[in-house]
Amino acid sequence: MPKLVKNNQAVESDGWIEVDSLEAASAALQPLIPLSLVTEARNNGLADKQYGILFSDQDSFEVLLESLSEQPVIVFKFGKFADGRFFTFARELREQHAYSGDIRAAGDFMPDQVAFLSRCGFTSFDCRNEAEAALIPGIKGIVSNAYQADAQQPEPLFRRK
């Protein structure tokens, strides 16, 4: 059973896998490289390879911005679901740094957060289990309109109505 949700559907893996060493990174076809290893990985000739960045709650957003190039995916791995910083980071990536690749939530986030995460610019969700992945399409759109401008809707409600 899939636990990845992409384009509002539970899907089987799209090939990206988390790695924890340079060796694993070079062995994998589509590695998600921890931010702390990205510079070293590039110096070791990985620059030409397709890779994504794995951002943990210990990482620095400034370092992420410095490391940003053409990566097709950035994964924010939640240590605690209550850590709301990733909501801001994703919005800044979309709205201030024109990042257009996939922004993925992983780790300890709740399906109930997916609606807000999506509005902040997240586009895929690597859930904790299959049941949560199955739940998301049904609950994400319950609240269907919003007052604020966000990463999905560039205009606030007062400019749209």
Place this chain on the structure above:
Amino acid sequence: MYVYDSYDQQIVDQRVVQFKEQTERFLAGQLAAEEFLPLRLQNGLYVQRHAPMLRIAVPYGLMTSTQLRKIADVSRRFDKGYVHFTTRQNIQLNWPALEDVPEILKELASVQMHAIQTSGNCIRNTTTDQFAGVIADEIEDPRPWCELIRQWSTLHPEFAFLPRKFKIAVNGSQSEDRAAIRFHDIGLQLVKNDEGKTGFKVYVGGGLGRTPLAGQEVRSYLEQEDLITYLEAILRVYNVHGRRDNKYKARIKILVKALGVDKFRELVDAQWQMIKDSPNRLTDEEINRVKSYFTAVDYQPLADETEKLASLRFENDPFDKWMTKNVQAHKEAGYAAVTLSVKKVGHPPGDATDTELEQIADLADQFSQGELRVSHQQNVVFSDVKQSDLFALWQALDALGFADPTVGTLNDVICCPGGDYCALANAKSIPIAEAIQTEFNDLDYLFDLGDLDLNISGCMNACGHHHIGHIGVLGVDKKGEEFYQVSLGGDSGVNAQVGKILGPSFKAEDMPGVIKKIIDVFVESRSEEEPFISVVNRLGLEPFKERVYAKAS
């Protein structure tokens, strides 16, 4: 008052559906308690000592008689038939069953009410002056700005998991601050610039709790169109930089203090420059749309009746006292604003029964255009009463027990629910309030004492705002026994300051005597009519300490 359009209604209705689904999943065991917790908190639902507590939002304290009747109905059908008015102008149900909460929310939505963001680590209900829009010395009515903030902050996707709760207050008066804006995470003061254009002075980092601090000025003048983008910049800096490792150090006041207000301002300005001219910038059209809801009150051209009332006051001493303490001057000739005292001795401050709520609703229809307000002091305000109706209203209120002429006096206690209801409390607060009210039951004496804020909290979370009471009382736990710490000199107004602790704490039974001694020192030391807070500021704590801690001889 603001009336929902189809968009507002849809958002509130859908939030009810969403919460129902979440509650069902929790009750079915499909959602862990610790994960349901932030979801229910963001919708006003606490789990308390005896039962859940549901906090219902009353945006900036303003409501209609229809809404109040709905609250009465809900409290009767789903609770024990009484509610609690809070210091942040909201209403709490103390005993609803979790299973009933979705249905309660559905009922509330039918009268344009909700419980969205009344708790949890998100942006809470924006509060303001209970006399907003009806007092003469306002720069501008703050309520449209509160409503614009309400809409912006409601279900904001980025700020639902802040380091800690976040409270915003707006003040429009030039001379007074009844909204205590310096003790909020963000305080907004309406001001005019040199060209006469209205904008905001912005304070940040105020708060009570364990580390009481007055907010600092982060911007001396903000254009009104920039309000939302500037708030968003502050929240963004806080969301990223606020501490998440210790919940007692997680409020924005700790961040502002640690960085210094100048460094904090730099971070905010850097962020703001990125979003200042984004589509979130307010338009004149939207500002005027929201303002139009607050200018619609139908005032008749009336003559001032102060002189006519003078003879009635002369003949009737209780009416005169009530006029002095509970009636506020109005910007429109022939009108007045009236405060209903919800502080009956022997009842928890701010509590009212379902029947009382319906009586208040009827009187609001009869005397104040069907609207009412909840005040930060946990009273109810009728903002638009004809002066010619004041005597009749007073008689009606007197018959119902809402005419105690004690507004602003020592007996107008601000008090949290305390250990009788709240799981967080160290000590009971309501019996202390009651004992003090009983000690000072002589109205003439209370009157002579003048304006005096007595604020009582049952724990360091400071829901009773003890730090900013002229006299503050804090419940503390000493080896399982309830004690009370007293502070003097707090001030929630324009001269914002935190009270200083008098000394070692007291047992509950000693509290009325302690307050009596403090009052005695004040009465002996004051010059004619001098307010309590002025005497404390002039003399310092020493004479009070000497009297209160004097050894019996």
